[in-house]
Amino acid sequence: MSIQFNKNTNSFLLNTPSSSYIIRIYDNRYVLHGGWISRIDDWDDDICSMPLIDRAFAPVPEELHGKADFSLNSLQQEFPTNGRSDFRIGAFEALCADGTTISEFFYESHKIYKGKTPIKGLPATYTKKDSEADSLELNLKDPVTGISVTLIYTVWNDRDVICRRTVVKNDSVSAEGIYKNQSVTLRRVMSASLDFMTSRYKMLQLSGAHARERHAIWRPLVPGIQSIESRRGTSSHQQNPFIALADYNATETTGEVFGFNLVYSGNFTAGVEVDQFNMSRVQIGLDPYNFNWKLDAGETFESPEVVMVYSNKGLGQLSRTYHDLYRDNMCRGEWQYKERPIVINNWEATYFSFNAEKLFKLADKAKEEGIELFVLDDGWFGKRDDDRSSLGDWYVNTKKLTGGLEEIADGIHKRGMKFGLWFEPEMISPDSDLYRAHSDWCLHVDSRSRTLGRHQLVLDLSRDEVVDYLTETLSKILSSVAIDYVKWDFNRSQTEVASGSASPENQGKTSHKYYLGLYRLLENVTSRFPHVLFESCSGGGGRFDPAFLYYMPQCWTSDNTDGLSRLAIQGGTSIAYPSSAMSCHVSAVPNHQTGRITMLSERGHCAMAGSFGYELDLNKLSQPELQEIKEQVELYKKIRHTVQFGDLYRLRTPWDEPSPAESTDYTAWNLVSKDKKQAVLTVVWKFPEGNPETQLVKLAGLDPKAKYRLTCYKSATIRAMLADFPFPIPESEFAPFPADVTTSGEKLMNAGLFIPYKPQYGGSVQIVLERL
Incomplete structure (x- = not known):
């Protein structure tokens, strides 16, 4: 299975094809995060785990008072709470019967099984057969209030995807004193919380406004909180329920990128808190604004799902992973794979x-x-x-x-x-x-x-x-x-x-x-x-x-x-x-x-x-x-x-800045059929200058050993316009190369195509490639 429990180290290893997600149980109670990294299969020791360090002014739980190096304020956690020695934002907050908002969840048990369970009343990814994914349920409980939390992880066997969600149950029948059989009011329930050991990342968000939605915005992480949210009752034009962390030097094709996408259409929050030790806490879930959920004894609350995607091959691979998952395991019904009409x-x-x-x-x-x-x-x-x-x-x-x-x-x-x-x-x-x-x-x-x-x-x-x-x-x-x-x-x-x-x-x-x-x-x-x-x-x-x-x-x-x-x-x-x-x-x-x-x-x-x-x-x-x-x-x-x-490859993105030597800004992408028999290259000049440099565009995703015939289709309106010119325009001016030229996928990807800007193209060129 893709999920394993190691009794020697008291830890869980969740393996996707390219990544490993590690959860550690410390002192048989505390649920700590052990890293989301490139895949490993050997984890029989703790040599690469984050060490316990005695930090100045770090509060320690009373039961561990003799261990000054154990403080929740400086450890990676899997589901942090407020009020018990961690001063960062918690993933959970509830108003309890005594008027306080303090809670603390300890490990109780776990269950590993094949497949994936649906969420009552909420949309989520689904498996068509149990062999597609494995799931882990981590059962935690607050021994004082009796509130229990189940953290549910689904690991996709053939995709670099882990889905997370949170289930809260008011199990106060097991509590004592004033908490017994009392209701609680949930004020914050994150679907996922994840602590990274470093802040050496860029954060990506999709932001904008009506008629200007989902522009890619990049910013380096800095100490403090950087977050997005919607309070509008919709996932909104202004912010999309998606963020990603990427290596500073990550590109479309290189570097590690971690994506977080909430499966929800209403108010949400997503952000990163960088603490005094430059650790980064990512959280995503329902926005606490206008959310107070009274949970009576015996009742359960289920959070929306978060789709977390890992890529060690840049942003492009992250995107294609999301695309395939959503087409295959989010969309449903008659139109899931049917071609959409014009x-x-x-x-x-x-x-x-x-x-x-x-x-x-x-x-x-x-x-x-x-x-x-x-x-x-x-x-x-x-x-x-x-x-x-x-x-x-x-x-x-x-x-x-x-x-x-x-x-x-x-x-x-x-x-x-x-x-x-x-x-x-x-x-x-x-x-x-x-x-x-x-x-x-x-x-x-x-x-x-x-x-x-x-x-x-x-x-x-x-x-x-x-x-x-x-x-x-x-x-x-x-x-x-x-x-x-x-x-x-x-x-x-x-x-x-x-x-x-x-x-x-x-x-x-x-x-x-x-x-x-x-x-x-x-x-x-x-x-x-x-x-x-x-x-x-x-x-x-x-x-x-x-x-x-x-x-x-x-x-x-x-x-x-x-x-x-x-x-x-x-x-x-x-x-x-x-x-x-x-x-x-x-x-x-x-x-x-x-x-x-x-x-x-x-x-x-x-x-x-x-x-x-x-x-x-x-x-x-x-x-x-x-x-x-x-x-x-x-x-x-x-x-x-x-x-x-098909598979999308962004070759030049709208958020790429032109180099100082370039006089023309352009965007380019190509889409490649799954069998690599056909591809469509599109180049659009955004701000062309007079007599600009020739653009070299290297394609991606083709079969390197195959030969492709390239066809550039010509514009009827431009043909008509140029027919009125006082001098003849040669037919060759309508395309960047002769009709029906043939070359290899290897040359197109490694050497590239030279595409000069010409007004005769009308500001863009589209080339269809057919494998011979």
Whole structure:
């Protein structure tokens, strides 16, 4: 098994293919961390364990008073607590019956078994067969309060992945005195806490804002606390529930990197505390903000899961490990491995102003271009002519759609396309029939006014009756017409997070219970309609997290569809999430979010980094633009499987700084099919200068012994533009090398391709490689 217990050293060894995670039991009570390192198989002695050192002013537990070198304040721990000699932030805090928050957990027992157990009410990675992973349950207990904690570790046998979570039980029936059979209030429960012996790392976080999500931010660790969190009731545009620690000199291909990704969609915290001895404590879990969980005697609380990934081959290998795990063991259902259809969404083409005639006119043009799925976005329901009304009234706006949804769905299907529909189920408008009937169904505090965001309120999904109502309402719509795709949106952060059905002592549960309710709703709806492709959205990428991938295999990456903006957004997203999960569209120019004008070919190349589509009015385009879209669609169908399910290699990232000698900044990546028969290289110049240097791009992931044919596709709009030049442009100017050139994978990876910047490329080049 990948998990072993050594009785001689009283320690556990958790081995992935490339790493070892060590847990030590000291004095048969204290659970200490022994390191997360490159793999070892011999651990019959403690020679490499952190030594006990007598530190100045270090408090020592009374029962070990004769051992001045044992202090929790200077040791690596597996699940630290507050108030008992460790002055760093603990992984656990509870308000006990005596009004104190002191707790201390000692080792009681353990269990090792094959496979992986699910988490009640929460999404998590899963095994398809028990042989994929082994699990360890470490049972700890506070002998005073009777609170027990079980630390659960799952080690994947063929992946460098360890999943962690925490289960807390109020077992106070075994306590004595004032603690016996008393409730406790949980205030902090981390899913994982991990102490590194050094602070010689860079911390990576994915941060931004609406329309600027998940930019990769690097910073060296310094003494004190460096952390990220969301208090918005979502995993958020501003911070993603992911951090990583990397060697100072780590690159895409070299160095150790440790990743931590929380499988949760609500408030979270993740950070690193560097102490006086330059040890680094990493913690990730539910944010303590607005979290107070009253746990009665006999009750259990389960934390979300953390997916921890190790790489000793740089950030790129860490990313590919996350990608494969999430595609294989997080996503589920009919669309897990199915190629995603090419989309046309009417939102930026029509916004709220549409009728059946306008929609069918757009669909007819999309069909001519070879597009496969037509999505009707916001505005089809209630009296929805703007964003000020009707959320919650999920019935058809017959003034706009006189023939109902049936007419639209049937008309789209008769054109040979799939039909999709937009919902925002978690919201309610004050101007709605649902609000007039159930004004107490939103998150609110009775004594305070209600804050509106985007003119709307948030439904209280901590209430079972609201979840049941939404389950039946959505099911009725999805059953009434043939719907192939659903875009599930969420367009405001949560405020007044309280429930009209909760007692005062249980209001602190509302934030987390909301997500337990949401996950129940998602499970209900997606299981009832397994053929539907569900895509999550939250004002763009405001809830792009692994928990949603459990229910929906792709996510709208950002409301910002500007190609150059998407380089940083998609690049940062790709650090933890697979290409198949990134929904990427081509939109009109000037771009609606940035005002920037870029070539259609460049927008297409950027959008072909994920699940592909369009969000513009095709009827307003020129003939060369329509011809190019048709060619883009034909090309994407040829490379779709490689893009969505292949291996990603970032060759030049948006966060790489150009050297002083470079005049041109560019981004480059290639995607390689699992069988290495096909690859797609994309190079995008972000800020080209006049007469710049030639770029040398070395590919990765190819079969070094194979021969590949390289084809660079040409832009119809650029061909048309250059045809108007007062002097002829040779055909050779359209590509960086002759058509159908052939060379070896070894040369492409070791020698590389010279790709000069030329305006004739339109700011980007895409090259498809086919193995001969």
